[in-house]
Amino acid sequence: MLRLDTRFLPDFPQAFKEHGPLLLQAREALLAKRKDPQSMLGWMDLPEDTETLRRIRRYREANPWVEDFVLLGIGGSALGPKALESAFNESGVRFHYVDHVEPEPVLRLLRGLDPRKTLVNAVSKSGATAETLAALLVFLNWLRENLGEDWRRHLVLTTDPRRGALRALAEKEGLEAFSIPENVGGRFSVLSPVGLLPLAFAGMDLEALLMGARKANELALAPLEENLPLKTAFLQHLHRHLPITVFMVYSERLKYLPAWFVQLHDESLGKRDGEGNRVGTTAVPALGPQDQHAQVQLFREGPLDKLIVLVVPEGAMEDLLLPQVEGLEGEAGYLFGKGLFQLLKAEAEATYQALAEAGQRVYTLYLSEVSPYAVGWLLQHLMWQTAFLGELWRVNAFDQPGVELGKRLTFALLGRPGYGS
Numbered sequence: 001m002l003r004l005d006t007r008f009l010p011d012f013p014q015a016f017k018e019h020g021p022l023l024l025q026a027r028e029a030l031l032a033k034r035k036d037p038q039s040m041l042g043w044m045d046l047p048e049d050t051e052t053l054r055r056i057r058r059y060r061e062a063n064p065w066v067e068d069f070v071l072l073g074i075g076g077s078a079l080g081p082k083a084l085e086s087a088f089n090e091s092g093v094r095f096h097y098v099d100h101v102e103p104e105p106v107l108r109l110l111r112g113l114d115p116r117k118t119l120v121n122a123v124s125k126s127g128a129t130a131e132t133l134a135a136l137l138v139f140l141n142w143l144r145e146n147l148g149e150d151w152r153r154h155l156v157l158t159t160d161p162r163r164g165a166l167r168a169l170a171e172k173e174g175l176e177a178f179s180i181p182e183n184v185g186g187r188f189s190v191l192s193p194v195g196l197l198p199l200a201f202a203g204m205d206l207e208a209l210l211m212g213a214r215k216a217n218e219l220a221l222a223p224l225e226e227n228l229p230l231k232t233a234f235l236q237h238l239h240r241h242l243p244i245t246v247f248m249v250y251s252e253r254l255k256y257l258p259a260w261f262v263q264l265h266d267e268s269l270g271k272r273d274g275e276g277n278r279v280g281t282t283a284v285p286a287l288g289p290q291d292q293h294a295q296v297q298l299f300r301e302g303p304l305d306k307l308i309v310l311v312v313p314e315g316a317m318e319d320l321l322l323p324q325v326e327g328l329e330g331e332a333g334y335l336f337g338k339g340l341f342q343l344l345k346a347e348a349e350a351t352y353q354a355l356a357e358a359g360q361r362v363y364t365l366y367l368s369e370v371s372p373y374a375v376g377w378l379l380q381h382l383m384w385q386t387a388f389l390g391e392l393w394r395v396n397a398f399d400q401p402g403v404e405l406g407k408r409l410t411f412a413l414l415g416r417p418g419y420g421s
């Protein structure tokens with residue numbers, strides 16, 4: 001379950017009511033685009049795609065030998081699976097992410113892997129991302145050199161259904177390949193095979209993940225009073241004059257979730273609107289309790305230029321009771337007999353109160369617990385929030401024209417034909 005707490009923003013309920021017509025209009029405008037195949041709104045339908053889930057299950061069952069799973073992908077092709085796998089890996093399969101181009105860690109990884117037990121998953125929507133193609137060249141060659149003809153069984157591709165270099169390779173070599181629907185962009189693709197395939201190998205409960213996402217869909221279409229994504233989108237909208245939105249997650253298991261959110265928020269919303277105005281707020285990732293001992297000093301006493309979002313689990317699957325230890329009564333006695341989770345919750349609540357007291361604008365999203373269901377709900381919720389904000393801020397939340405120049409300059413520096421000076 002997902003629950004919103006705005007107790008320190010007393011002006012919110014009234015403002016939300018007043019802006020009701022604007023918000024419903026934004027939702028209508030978004031949903032109207034659903035009919036357009038170019039609209040990139042396919043992420044709304046992913047939680048219903050049980051056929052893909054079945055195919056992924058069959059593939060996972062046909063490959064029980066996998067001990068190491070290497071994911072080659074970057075941005076939207078890596079951040080989602082990484083966030084979920086690190087939270088819910090129960091299979092013992094070891095995961096490795098090559099979402100960079102630094103030679104030493106790649107070499108260290110290659111030296112430590114047994115190719116016979118390794119499955120390589122190259123993931124790219126476009127099939128044109130330099131970092132991913134570079135990693136693919138390295139790993140494809142490594143598999144061929146070590147496994148001979150058997151290399152094909154160790155490489156699986158996740159890419160566009162028709163276009164790009166990965167699709168062409170899959171067809172030429174007869175490789176197993178899963179599709180990212182054409183109308184699903186990278187940062188909205190976590191519930192497509194981009195996430196589902198690795199997560200099947202991690203042993204995550206994918207049905208529960210998708211069921212949670214369906215709940216977010218249901219709420220996004222609900223009337224205003226129950227519409228959680230419109231509420232948090234409005235909270236962001238109401239505070240758009242504050243340049244920073246902090247996304248602080250109180251869960252070690254979800255430590256990579258802020259990075260996923262940062263891409264979703266920043267790359268979707270940081271751009272020029274129809275009139276050429278620069279739009280967007282900067283998402284800052286934070287983790288509780290670690291950042292209480294790092295960033296929270298600034299959050300309390302630094303500039304009042306932030307909207308702070310806390311994501312806090314309300315319950316734990318199991319707690320760990322703190323034992324009494326003789327000699328430590330003085331400093332640690334107050335902890336004796338308390339649960340570790342009790343401490344986590346107290347710290348999150350204390351931070352919430354302390355930030356509000358400092359005059360920062362802050363709200364909390366409570367997860368019933370860190371479960372596939374609740375996290376599936378949260379991810380899809382945040383995608384709806386982002387899409388609604390795109391409408392409110394009059395930007396296309398589904399493109400990224402601002403990263404193109406960097407790519408073209410890289411190609412020119414490396415002498416890619418057609419990109420020379």
Ligand SMILES: O=P(O)(O)OC[C@H]1O[C@H](O)[C@H](O)[C@@H](O)[C@@H]1O
Nearest residue numbers: 074075076077124125126129186
């Ligand atoms: O999945 P790919 O096509 O390889 O794209 C990977 C990433 O790189 C691009 O530059 C985009 O900025 C990101 O939105 C995308 O997630």
